[in-house]
Amino acid sequence: MVEFLQFTLSGISYGMIYAAIALSLVLIWRGTRLLNFAQGAMAMFTTYIGIEVIYHTHSYWAGFAVALAAGLVFGAAAELTVIRPTLGKPELNAVIITIGLLIIIEGAAGILYGGQFRSFPAAFSVVGLKVGSTALGVSRFDVFVALAVLAATLLLAAGFQYTSVGLRMRAAAFNPTVARLSGIRVGRVITLGWALAALLGALAGVLVSPSTFLYPNSMDTIFVYGFTAAVIGGLDSPLGAVVGGLVLGVLLSYASGYLPQGSDLTALVALGILVVVLMLRPGGLFSAAGVRRV
Amino acid sequence: MKAITSSQGLRILGALVLVAVVVLLLSIRLNQFRDYQIAEIATYVTAVAGLTVLTGFSGQVSLGHGAFMAIGAYTTALLLLHLNWPFYLVLVISGAVTAAAGALVGAAAARLHGPYLAGATLLLGVALPAVADAFNGAFGGDQGLNIIYNAPSSFGPNFPLTRWQAWVSTLVALVVLLLLANLARSRVGRNWRAVRDNEVAAALAGVNVAWARILAFIVSAACAGLAGSLLTITTEQAEPGAFTITLSIAILTGAVIGGLGSLTGAIWGSLVVVLVPTFATDVATSHGLSTSVAANIPVVAYGATLILVMLLFPHGIQGGLRWLLGLAGISSARTRRPAPVPEASASPHEFLLVREGNPHGSNKKEDTQ
Numbered sequence: 001m002v003e004f005l006q007f008t009l010s011g012i013s014y015g016m017i018y019a020a021i022a023l024s025l026v027l028i029w030r031g032t033r034l035l036n037f038a039q040g041a042m043a044m045f046t047t048y049i050g051i052e053v054i055y056h057t058h059s060y061w062a063g064f065a066v067a068l069a070a071g072l073v074f075g076a077a078a079e080l081t082v083i084r085p086t087l088g089k090p091e092l093n094a095v096i097i098t099i100g101l102l103i104i105i106e107g108a109a110g111i112l113y114g115g116q117f118r119s120f121p122a123a124f125s126v127v128g129l130k131v132g133s134t135a136l137g138v139s140r141f142d143v144f145v146a147l148a149v150l151a152a153t154l155l156l157a158a159g160f161q162y163t164s165v166g167l168r169m170r171a172a173a174f175n176p177t178v179a180r181l182s183g184i185r186v187g188r189v190i191t192l193g194w195a196l197a198a199l200l201g202a203l204a205g206v207l208v209s210p211s212t213f214l215y216p217n218s219m220d221t222i223f224v225y226g227f228t229a230a231v232i233g234g235l236d237s238p239l240g241a242v243v244g245g246l247v248l249g250v251l252l253s254y255a256s257g258y259l260p261q262g263s264d265l266t267a268l269v270a271l272g273i274l275v276v277v278l279m280l281r282p283g284g285l286f287s288a289a290g291v292r293r294v
Numbered sequence: 295m296k297a298i299t300s301s302q303g304l305r306i307l308g309a310l311v312l313v314a315v316v317v318l319l320l321s322i323r324l325n326q327f328r329d330y331q332i333a334e335i336a337t338y339v340t341a342v343a344g345l346t347v348l349t350g351f352s353g354q355v356s357l358g359h360g361a362f363m364a365i366g367a368y369t370t371a372l373l374l375l376h377l378n379w380p381f382y383l384v385l386v387i388s389g390a391v392t393a394a395a396g397a398l399v400g401a402a403a404a405r406l407h408g409p410y411l412a413g414a415t416l417l418l419g420v421a422l423p424a425v426a427d428a429f430n431g432a433f434g435g436d437q438g439l440n441i442i443y444n445a446p447s448s449f450g451p452n453f454p455l456t457r458w459q460a461w462v463s464t465l466v467a468l469v470v471l472l473l474l475a476n477l478a479r480s481r482v483g484r485n486w487r488a489v490r491d492n493e494v495a496a497a498l499a500g501v502n503v504a505w506a507r508i509l510a511f512i513v514s515a516a517c518a519g520l521a522g523s524l525l526t527i528t529t530e531q532a533e534p535g536a537f538t539i540t541l542s543i544a545i546l547t548g549a550v551i552g553g554l555g556s557l558t559g560a561i562w563g564s565l566v567v568v569l570v571p572t573f574a575t576d577v578a579t580s581h582g583l584s585t586s587v588a589a590n591i592p593v594v595a596y597g598a599t600l601i602l603v604m605l606l607f608p609h610g611i612q613g614g615l616r617w618l619l620g621l622a623g624i625s626s627a628r629t630r631r632p633a634p635v636p637e638a639s640a641s642p643h644e645f646l647l648v649r650e651g652n653p654h655g656s657n658k659k660e661d662t663q
Binding site: 092101108110111115267268274275283 | 355402408409418424425427539547551586587592593596598599605609
């Protein structure tokens with residue numbers, strides 16, 4: 001029973017990281033109908049920037065803030081330079097471009113920072129919390145991870161719901177042509193969407209790196225699971241991204257905890273979960289009733 | 295196979311024979327490393343052509359073709375290790391086993407579209423190599439399986455193995471291209487394009503949509519299996535490290551960069567995917583850069599190439615070549631065929647149904663599928 005609680009709590013902590021990546025993919029999907037395969041690599045690079053700032057200023061929070069700010073800039077820059085020209089071209093072109101971006105960023109990180117594993121500091125203690133004498137299997141930092149992603153998600157949701165910028169973003173995602181006709185600068189809105197997505201990615205990078213270490217490929221696995229979470233939830237649904245992330249995180253935590261050789265098999269288990277979900281709902285858990293035009 | 299007697303069929307056959315002769319001459323002139331590269335390119339062409347059929351012709355994306363290559367590679371290694379059958383037989387069986395796997399995946403994927411299909415296949419590509427680790431008794435775990443492959447003894451003891459490998463791989467790649475080109479021009483190919491362009495219209499015209507999509511997966515997986523088989527005899531091993539997600543992504547990249555509209559694109563794409571990183575490595579090492587820089591310059595150059603090709607040639611290299619030939623006035627109406635547009639009306643019934651169906655509202659029901 002205690003074991004079960006421990007696996008659940010640590011699963012939630014990882015699940016929130018997958019949720020952050022999933023949410024960033026959903027943001028971009030809703031705005032531009034494309035998958036950003038460079039999301040993980042961008043997060044890796046902003047985390048390197050964060051660690052450099054931490055080394056020089058000896059302040060975790062300065063590094064944290066700079067990493068997130070770098071995410072904003074990166075996302076906007078990527079959209080403006082290489083993604084914008086592909087809008088309206090065959091869909092896979094933009095996908096290949098984000099793959100190219102992924103390869104370039106990982107190569108650049110290798111050139112600038114070398115390939116060795118670096119440890120990344122955690123904001124709070126990573127010693128396991130206890131209730132009485134029972135270990136909970138999570139640390140103060142894990143709680144911070146979950147709360148930080150939750151806060152970011154709620155802020156975004158509130159922004160989308162209650163601000164005029166959020167309204168414009170929703171309109172542009174809903175119907176770009178009509179939005180443009182009613183005076184919304186759809187281009188700017190898309191750039192903003194990419195910037196916010198990269199900010200979420202940067203947050204995930206900073207939060208996950210204390211447990212995975214930091215190296216040029218360190219975000220690859222996280223990205224794959226984030227993507228899986230987004231697909232499970234349904235790519236159009238921000239709520240689905242969070243639920244998908246949590247479901248995936250918790251189930252994978254059980255798998256690696258209870259199954260023999262479980263940690264080798266996490267990818268297979270994730271595939272199984274995805275196949276089951278997509279068999280039942282081909283558009284993800286939170287897909288709207290599908291309307292397809294002929 | 296009737297298609298082969300038509301004039302276009304003859305042109306395709308002629309072009310493939312020409313490629314075979316060029317590769318034969320090159321493989322004798324060039325050194326062992328270049329021969330190895332020829333085998334590598336041919337392996338990629340086999341897999342990329344298969345994915346071109348799946349993605350370009352039937353409209354389904356796969357980010358996990360490395361998994362099919364792994365199935366073909368391990369089948370080949372196991373058969374060669376334990377039964378020691380002749381390679382041509384092993385090759386055919388590997389293709390068949392992978393085709394069966396493709397049928398399974400295709401059946402599971404038949405309802406999925408766009409990013410959902412991409413996500414499922416991506417995870418397949420990530421998860422499958424882990425099977426080799428989990429069952430390390432049969433599959434040799436991390437180390438994989440090592441095989442011994444020799445050139446036929448009739449060539450004499452001094453015949454370089456790499457040249458033989460290049461020949462075998464090229465032959466397989468060219469036969470696959472020929473078969474796929476025929477298939478694409480047959481009823482099967484027309485059905486694929488009809489399904490790609492408009493599923494509902496294709497179904498109304500009597501195409502079995504689910505079967506067409508599954509068949510595309512079967513054909514495409516078989517090609518990837520053959521490529522995996524070739525990889526095993528070229529590297530003389532099958533190990534999980536060879537089938538990472540990087541391989542799956544390289545195959546998709548090759549297909550898109552080359553141009554999804556045509557099988558010729560598979561050749562251009564494979565050349566880019568294999569040669570650009572090697573070329574950039576040569577340049578970087580010859581300039582005496584530090585190791586971390588020299589090791590990563592090719593990576594950056596490769597990524598930059600992908601982005602540049604996509605920005606300059608939205609329809610891939612083959613699309614770009616057609617456009618350039620058109621500019622130079624060399625291209626005749628015959629060769630200037632922008633892939634998707636005329637093919638949309640490949641089936642006249644489909645065209646009629648869409649046009650006539652709407653005013654009467656007869657396909658309203660299909661709207662909310």
